[in-house]
Amino acid sequence: MGSPANPTESPAAGNAPPEVPPAQRVNRAPVLGDYFFSTLTGIAAAAVVGLSLLLVAVLVYSSRSTLSLFGPSFLWTTVWRPAPANVFGIVPAAEDTLLTSALALLIGIPLSLGSAIFLTQHAPTWLRAPIGQVIELLAAIPSIVFGFWGLIVLVPFERYRVEPALQGTLGWTGLFNGTPIGIDILTASLVLSIMTVPTITAISRDAIAAVPRSQKEAALSLGATDWEVTRTVVLPYSQGGIAAGIALGLGRALGETMAVLLVIGNRFAIPSSLFSQGETIASLIANDFTEASGPLELSALIEAGLVLLLITLAINLAARAYLARSQVHEGGFEG
Amino acid sequence: MSAIDPASPPEEIVRRQKSPGRGRGVYVVLVVVIGLVLVVVGANAAGLIHLYGGSSTGVCGGNVVLNGAGSTLVAPLMFQWATSYTDSTVNYNSIGSGGGIAQITSKTVDFGASDAPLSSTQRGAIPSPGVVTIPESVGAAVPIYNLPGLNAPLRFNGSALAAIYLGTMTNWNNSELQALNPGVTLPNAAIVPVFRADGSGTTFIWTSYLSSQNTTWRNTLGFSTALVFPAGIGEKGNAGVTQAVKSTVDAIGYVDINYALTDSLSYGAVENPAGHYVLANLSNIASAVQDSNVSFPAATGDWYNVSVLNAKGPQDYPISSFTYLFVYKDLGAAYGSSYGMSKAAALTAFLRYIVSPTGGQSQAAALYYVPLTAQVAANDLTTINSLTFNGGTIPVCSTS
Numbered sequence: 001m002g003s004p005a006n007p008t009e010s011p012a013a014g015n016a017p018p019e020v021p022p023a024q025r026v027n028r029a030p031v032l033g034d035y036f037f038s039t040l041t042g043i044a045a046a047a048v049v050g051l052s053l054l055l056v057a058v059l060v061y062s063s064r065s066t067l068s069l070f071g072p073s074f075l076w077t078t079v080w081r082p083a084p085a086n087v088f089g090i091v092p093a094a095e096d097t098l099l100t101s102a103l104a105l106l107i108g109i110p111l112s113l114g115s116a117i118f119l120t121q122h123a124p125t126w127l128r129a130p131i132g133q134v135i136e137l138l139a140a141i142p143s144i145v146f147g148f149w150g151l152i153v154l155v156p157f158e159r160y161r162v163e164p165a166l167q168g169t170l171g172w173t174g175l176f177n178g179t180p181i182g183i184d185i186l187t188a189s190l191v192l193s194i195m196t197v198p199t200i201t202a203i204s205r206d207a208i209a210a211v212p213r214s215q216k217e218a219a220l221s222l223g224a225t226d227w228e229v230t231r232t233v234v235l236p237y238s239q240g241g242i243a244a245g246i247a248l249g250l251g252r253a254l255g256e257t258m259a260v261l262l263v264i265g266n267r268f269a270i271p272s273s274l275f276s277q278g279e280t281i282a283s284l285i286a287n288d289f290t291e292a293s294g295p296l297e298l299s300a301l302i303e304a305g306l307v308l309l310l311i312t313l314a315i316n317l318a319a320r321a322y323l324a325r326s327q328v329h330e331g332g333f334e335g
Numbered sequence: 336m337s338a339i340d341p342a343s344p345p346e347e348i349v350r351r352q353k354s355p356g357r358g359r360g361v362y363v364v365l366v367v368v369i370g371l372v373l374v375v376v377g378a379n380a381a382g383l384i385h386l387y388g389g390s391s392t393g394v395c396g397g398n399v400v401l402n403g404a405g406s407t408l409v410a411p412l413m414f415q416w417a418t419s420y421t422d423s424t425v426n427y428n429s430i431g432s433g434g435g436i437a438q439i440t441s442k443t444v445d446f447g448a449s450d451a452p453l454s455s456t457q458r459g460a461i462p463s464p465g466v467v468t469i470p471e472s473v474g475a476a477v478p479i480y481n482l483p484g485l486n487a488p489l490r491f492n493g494s495a496l497a498a499i500y501l502g503t504m505t506n507w508n509n510s511e512l513q514a515l516n517p518g519v520t521l522p523n524a525a526i527v528p529v530f531r532a533d534g535s536g537t538t539f540i541w542t543s544y545l546s547s548q549n550t551t552w553r554n555t556l557g558f559s560t561a562l563v564f565p566a567g568i569g570e571k572g573n574a575g576v577t578q579a580v581k582s583t584v585d586a587i588g589y590v591d592i593n594y595a596l597t598d599s600l601s602y603g604a605v606e607n608p609a610g611h612y613v614l615a616n617l618s619n620i621a622s623a624v625q626d627s628n629v630s631f632p633a634a635t636g637d638w639y640n641v642s643v644l645n646a647k648g649p650q651d652y653p654i655s656s657f658t659y660l661f662v663y664k665d666l667g668a669a670y671g672s673s674y675g676m677s678k679a680a681a682l683t684a685f686l687r688y689i690v691s692p693t694g695g696q697s698q699a700a701a702l703y704y705v706p707l708t709a710q711v712a713a714n715d716l717t718t719i720n721s722l723t724f725n726g727g728t729i730p731v732c733s734t735s
Contacts (some may be wrong), residue, residue, distance in 0.1 A: 030673060082534065082561045084454050151582065179505070179525040181583070183568045266532035266569030277568050279532070285572055291431035293535030293561055298437070 056309070063303035080268045080284075082293035088300035090307050092270045096185065096278035097308070099271065100260065101253040103189035104196055108249060111193070112200035113242065117230055119201075120181060120208045132205065139198035147259030150191040155182035155263060158190075163275060177273040181265070186274040190263035192256060196249035203248060207241020208234055240323050247319035254312055257282040281308040294300060349513035377650060380669065395732035396422070399681035404428040405435015405448030407572065408474055408536050408591055409658050412704050416695045420688050422732070423681045433534050439466060441663045442670060445660040445682050450474055450536015451560050452638035464665040467634035467722065469715050470657035472696075473643070473688055473705035475592040475620045476541045477602040477654070481580050482507065482522060490515045492606035493548025499587060500528050500545060501552060502566025505532075507585065515606075522585065529579045532569030534561035540656040541589045544644055591681065593622065593703035607653040608645050615652040620705045623651035629711075634718040635664055655705070667725035676722055679724045684732045690715040 062069070066074060066088060077089020115135065117126055159182030167176045177297055211234050219229045236240070257280075265277025279287070281304050292298045401423050410429035417425035421593040430438075432449035439447030440461050451632040452468060453461070478491055495511055498504035504511065507519040519607070531538045542558040556562055570579045573594040580600075592615050596603050604612040613619055632638055638659070645653045663669035666679040696706040707715070711714035722729055 080563060082559065083454055084559070086456075151578075155582075179527075179569065181525075181527050183579070183583070238516070261532075261571065265567075266571070267567065268563050269565075279569070287532040288534060288561065291433040291561065292437070293433055293534055293559070294454075295437070295460065297433075297561075 013303065016235040025046045033252060057308075058152075059302055059306045059309065063299045063306055065291075066299040066303050069232060069296070070300075074300070075307070078270060079312070080300075082288075082297045086294075086296050087282045088297070088303075090281070091302055092268050093279055093304060094307060094311070095270060096264070097254060097280040097282070097311070100185055100189045100192055100278070100280060101250055103186070103274075104192035104253045105246065105250060107190065107193035108196040108200060111197075112160070112197050112245070112249070113204060115197075115202035116201050116208055119205050121226065121230060121234065132202075135198050135201050138194075139202065142257055143195065143259045146195055147262035150187060150259060150263040151183075154187055154190060158182040158184075158187050175274050178275040180275055181277075183263055183265045183277065184275045185264060185271055185278045188260050188278070188280075189274075191259050191263055192253045195256060195259065196253050199252055200242075200245040203245030204238070204242045206272055207238035207245070210241070211237045212288070239326055243323055243326070247316060250315060250319075251312060255282055256280075257286045261286055281305070281311075341406050343591055368374070394677045394680050394730050395684075397677050397681075399423040401425045401446070401678075401680050401682055401685055402428070402444045403435075403446040403448060403660075404430050404438045404444045406432045406450050406658060407706075408432075408450050408471060408593075409448055411593075412472060412702050413698060415698050415702060416685075416689055419698060420685055420695075423673055423685055424689075425455060425685060431534065432536050436661070442663075445662070445678075445690050446686070448658065449661065450656070450658045451539040452641060452657075452659055453661070454639055455637065458637065462669075464663060464668045465635050466636045466661040467597070467664050467718050468632075468636075469634075469660040469662065469686065469690070469718055470641075470711055471660045471715070472658050472699060472706065472707065473620055473624055473655055474536060474540060474658050475480075475615050475652055475655035476544070476589045476706065477592050477595050477615045478587060478589055478605065479577070479580050479595055479600045479602045480587040481582075485519065485582060487519070488601060489519065489603040490606070490612045491603045493544065496605070497545045497549030497552045499526055500530070500564060500566065501549070524585045527577050527583055527586040528564070528567030529583070529586050530564045530567055530569055531561075531572070531576060531589075533571050535572075536560060536656070536658060537573065537589060537591050538562070540644075540654060543642065543656065544654040547644055592617075592705075596703040605653055607649075607651055608647055609649045609651070611649055613650060613652045615654075617700055617703065617705050619652045620655045620710060622646070622655075623655050624711065625652070625708050626651050631711075631714050634721060657711075660686070660689075662722065664721075665723045665726065666729070667727075676724055676729070679722070679729045680732050683719055683722055683729050686719045687716065687731075690719070701734075 025236070070077070070088065074089055075094075076091060077087065078088055079089055080090040080092075081087045119131055121129065159180055163176070163180030163182065163186070167180060170176055215233050215237060216229055219233045224232065260280050261283040264279065264283060266279050266283060267277040268279045268284065269276070269280050285301050285305055289299065289301055292301060386692070397712075403425065404427065407429045408429065413427040413429070417427055422491070425621060427448075428434075428438075428444075432451060435444075435447035435449050436453065436457055438444040440457075442462070447466075448471070453466075458465075464681070465607075475630065478496060480489065482489070489512075492515060495515060496503060498511070505525055506523065507526055508523045513519075513521055514515075527533035539558060539560045542552075542556065542562060546553040546556075546558045556565070561735075568579060568583075570576045570588075573590045575595060576588040576590050577598055577600065580586045594600075602615070604614040607613050624643050626646040627643040629641060641657065643655050643657065666674060666682065667676075687694075690707060690712050692709065692712055696712065699706040720731075
């Protein structure tokens with residue numbers, strides 16, 4: 001623990017005490033501008049936290065009439081009957097939301113990981129930048145454009161090519177019952193999967209690119225093949241980043257509104273197959289909000305938004321917990 | 336940083352010198368763009384003031400702004416009225432019938448518009464002194480379909496349409512539809528019904544008709560602005576239904592007549608109670624209203640069961656309904672002291688203009704809306720004249 005010769009130079013990582021005191025200025029009195037600056041940043045940080053809390057508070061307050069009327073039964077009621085009946089439950093919408101998002105990830109994760117691994121491990125250097133840019137471009141396309149493309153291009157293709165073929169070959173599974181219309185849960189999931197790919201790919205690519213060269217070279221020197229390097233070194237090392245990318249992609253899929261609304265068929269019912277029409281929570285809100293039958297339906301729609309927020313929050317927390325655990329494992333492995 | 340050419344500075348330094356300049360450039364562009372937007376907005380606002388400004392002369396005249404909100408179905412007609420009526424500035428916000436009812440209930444607008452009358456719950460939610468119901472135009476729902484190769488309009492009846500939307504009639508070449516359309520080769524293909532996913536006056540008209548034709552429909556689904564259909568795909572707005580039917584072969588949907596006519600969609604003829612297959616047009620919808628000879632409830636009464644469905648005349652189109660405006664019965668009592676007599680006079684003048692056969696109603700047909708019949712217009716005028724301001728009568732201003 002030799003004190004560093006130059007006090008302005010930050011100590012090397014190895015010598016750092018467990019808690020670094022904040023950087024301090026020498027030879028100068030505190031400046032008024034600094035005081036204002038730190039206050040401003042503090043206000044900004046507080047505003048972000050305050051706004052999030054306010055958002056939840058407003059959702060709870062605005063949905064108080066259905067919260068008190070239906071209580072928890074909102075979470076297991078399967079019908080949405082506007083005025084004059086006024087019975088509301090979230091089950092089919094929540095189910096469709098989770099189902100389309102899960103299917104989207106099922107299709108999107110292999111695509112994203114594949115392209116991320118290709119981009120970082122196998123692609124010739126001159127090809128990496130253009131492909132990376134195309135993927136980032138995909139992330140910048142507004143969701144309504146994806147929806148429109150889905151409606152004009154994907155729906156007829158699904159209706160006349162993919163879905164009859166699926167029904168013919170895999171009809172026995174029961175997943176593909178019903179008339180193939182092309183506007184259904186399967187198509188919505190496909191559109192969502194394409195929308196999640198750029199997010200997951202970009203973040204996974206960065207995570208994989210951060211794997212130290214020494215680790216890969218060590219594996220290669222032991223005679224590992226490319227696939228073995230990827231499996232034993234690259235993926236375990238970057239799994240935290242990949243999980244973060246998947247969590248972000250899932251967030252996009254859960255909350256996606258317009259693209260889903262255009263291709264899912266907007267029928268509030270528990271799906272009987274992947275060819276059933278459905279309605280996610282986000283598309284339910286978008287469809288019904290402006291033409292709500294009365295204050296009670298408005299309140300129910302806001303409560304649906306609250307449920308969506310809680311689902312997203314739960315998934316985020318789960319991803320965070322998984323990340324924390326995997327990082328502990330990683331640390332154990334390294335130490 | 337080895338091998339630096341002494342003639343040109345190293346790349347890193349060049350970039351450092353360039354980048355602040357580029358950053359400033361971005362800011363300059365940003366500021367210019369924001370400035371331009373502000374100038375345009377400002378000029379527009381100033382222009383609006385010039386356009387609608389007027390001189391103040393007692394209760395009548397003056398620069399009064401009237402605000403309305405609601406139905407998207409009547410929005411094109413309402414915008415036409417707002418433009419052609421020059422005595423006051425009329426702002427109409429086409430946020431949907433449900434929104435219109437919510438806004439008039441919370442007194443944030445001067446009139447609300449809805450394609451469906453108020454239900455008893457909705458009427459109960461409206462604060463004292465309550466609203467009057469003014470039918471202001473007529474809507475009709477027509478079946479549109481996408482069957483390539485068919486030229487003559489298909490014929491439907493109530494039981495076939497109900498069966499299609501119940502999901503019990505699933506194929507186009509079923510015997511019932513074939514019997515209605517002798518000589519037409521119907522495709523052997525699954526029917527794709529398209530309905531409105533959002534709350535809609537068109538759905539109200541459509542499901543009222545299906546309820547009147549089919550007991551299963553009436554007992555299990557009933558009629559409403561929004562209900563969960565047992566089969567088919569849901570789309571948002573008349574535009575969404577039109578788009579879905581246009582792009583989906585074998586689809587059938589329902590839209591408002593003015594939409595079908597504006598967009599030149601082919602739609603089917605529907606059997607009326609006299610046994611004729613009627614292809615909807617403005618005159619046979621008007622005659623249906625005429626022949627229904629509706630006895631109107633009191634202006635402040637319950638209009639939920641007012642119906643011009645299934646009119647008995649031989650040429651009457653069976654699936655039509657009024658669309659409505661809601662205005663507070665006593666404007667002074669409803670809005671309080673900030674609401675002057677001049678505003679009440681301006682509002683009633685605009686309402687008179689809307690229902691007048693030579694005023695607002697004369698512009699309806701050009702936009703494919705069915706004008707009110709003389710009987711309905713006269714009833715509306717009585718309702719408008721009965722509006723009060725803190726219990727007193729509202730002076731009638733002559734329109735320019």
